[in-house]
Amino acid sequence: MRDAKPTPAPETPPPAGLVFDGVRIARQGVPLIALDARVAPGEVLTLMGPSGIGKSTLLAYAAGFLDPAFSAQGRVLVGGRDVTDLPAHRRHVGLLFQDPLLFPHLSVGDNLAFALPEAIRGRSARRDAVHQALSEVELGGYDARDPATLSGGQKARIALMRVLVSEPRALLLDEPFSKLDTGLKAQMRDLVFGKARRRGLPVLLVTHDRDDAAAAGGPIIDLSPGA
Numbered sequence: 001m002r003d004a005k006p007t008p009a010p011e012t013p014p015p016a017g018l019v020f021d022g023v024r025i026a027r028q029g030v031p032l033i034a035l036d037a038r039v040a041p042g043e044v045l046t047l048m049g050p051s052g053i054g055k056s057t058l059l060a061y062a063a064g065f066l067d068p069a070f071s072a073q074g075r076v077l078v079g080g081r082d083v084t085d086l087p088a089h090r091r092h093v094g095l096l097f098q099d100p101l102l103f104p105h106l107s108v109g110d111n112l113a114f115a116l117p118e119a120i121r122g123r124s125a126r127r128d129a130v131h132q133a134l135s136e137v138e139l140g141g142y143d144a145r146d147p148a149t150l151s152g153g154q155k156a157r158i159a160l161m162r163v164l165v166s167e168p169r170a171l172l173l174d175e176p177f178s179k180l181d182t183g184l185k186a187q188m189r190d191l192v193f194g195k196a197r198r199r200g201l202p203v204l205l206v207t208h209d210r211d212d213a214a215a216a217g218g219p220i221i222d223l224s225p226g227a
C-alpha cells in the first residue's frame, strides 16, 4: 500500500493592498526615511513630515523610479505581489504629482489613450475607453482639445483619469492638491478619494496639508521629530 500523500497546508492568501515591508532609504549611507506599513484596498494612508526627509523619494522607490543617488532596502508589495525588482511599467502603480504633467504635444484624448493598457485593443474600444474616462470627470467632448487650453482644475482631472485608465492596483499621490485653489482642492480631494474607494485602490498620500489628511479619512504617519 502506498503512503497517503500529506495534505498540503492551506496557503495563506497574499496580503491585498499596498505593503511596505522594511523599506529603508539612504543617501550616501545616511539613512533618510523608513516605512513599514500596509494600506488596505480602498484606504488612504497619509504620510507627513518635514521637507527633505525623503517622502517623494520613497514614492519613487515604490513606483520603480529611484534615482541612483539613493540606496534602498526592503520590499514593496502591490496586490500581494512583490514588485520590488520589477521595472516601473510592470508594477501597476499609478503616480499623481502636484503638476498635472500632461503631454503638451498630444490632444487631451491622446493623453488618455497613451495610458490605456495594451489589452484594450482596436480603435473603437480605445476611443470608447477615452470617452468613458472623459465623461467620468465631466469633460465629455474634450478629446480633441489641446491641454494648454484647459483650466487648472480640468488639467488635474485629466491627469487623474490618465492614471486611472492605466488600471493601477495602487495609487501614490505626491502633494497632488497643493497647487489648486481652495474650492477646487476640496472637489479634487472628493474626486480622487471617492474614485480610489470605489475601485478598492490602496493609496499612499504624501502631503504637508492637514486638511488633505483629514479629507483622506485614513491613518496618518507623521515623521516629524517628536510627532
Ligand SMILES: Nc1ncnc2c1ncn2[C@@H]1O[C@H](COP(=O)(O)OP(=O)(O)OP(=O)(O)O)[C@@H](O)[C@H]1O
Pocket: 027, 032, 049, 050, 051, 052, 053, 054, 055, 056, 057, 058, 067, 069
Ligand atoms: N536626485 C537627487 N540626488 C541627490 N539628492 C537628492 C535627489 N533628489 C532629492 N535629493 C535630496 O534627497 C532628500 C530627500 O528628498 P525628497 O524630495 O524625497 O524629500 P521630501 O521629504 O519629499 O521633501 P518635500 O516635503 O520638500 O517634498 C532631500 O534632501 C533632497 O534634497
